[in-house]
Amino acid sequence: DQQVKQNSPSLSVQEGRISILNCDYTNSMFDYFLWYKKYPAEGPTFLISISSIKDKNEDGRFTVFLNKSAKHLSLHIVPSQPGDSAVYFCAASEEGGSEKLVFGKGTKLTVNP
């Protein structure tokens, strides 16, 4: 049973445009959500997180939106840059993040110059 789903295995966008990566979850006990970026041969790098008491969090070019009623979150990258090309993982946890993370299978983002 996959509790965190990233239904798009890949996404291709032009440099300067917006990238929108989506994630759905089924476990209503999740209360902390994170996005990670992963380059080949490296570990995941933390990008941005959001607590379930918020519906939006921004950090520079990255914004995460949370829709609790739809059990859906998205990551917006504006403007997209070629260096953003990587695999993006959505993750979720219960109990404020101190518990295990449950990961989606990732979306490979390609930003074309």
Place this chain on the structure above:
Amino acid sequence: EAGVTQSPTHLIKTRGQQATLRCSPISGHTSVYWYQQALGLGLQFLLWYDEGEERNRGNFPPRFSGRQFPNYSSELNVNALELEDSALYLCASSFGTGSQPQHFGDGTRLSIL
């Protein structure tokens, strides 16, 4: 600030042997997590240590075990290695409990021949 460091980078073993993987968390972080990423699968939670105690474990057999030392570094031990244990093993650390992101090392690639 040094990130999470893992050793060795690569480890080659044969079936039935035992493997030991090591992790040093970010300075000040007290929680250490272990994840397995097998080929074609997402990151699967293995173990969580905090203040020297095992706090939670994922759906893995008992031959996966570990410990956390007084300096918060950690070892993951895998006994009676099987071919299916071939995977990337990632260690993460976080600062205490609550809504704190986990930060990952670059992993140990374990190959079973």
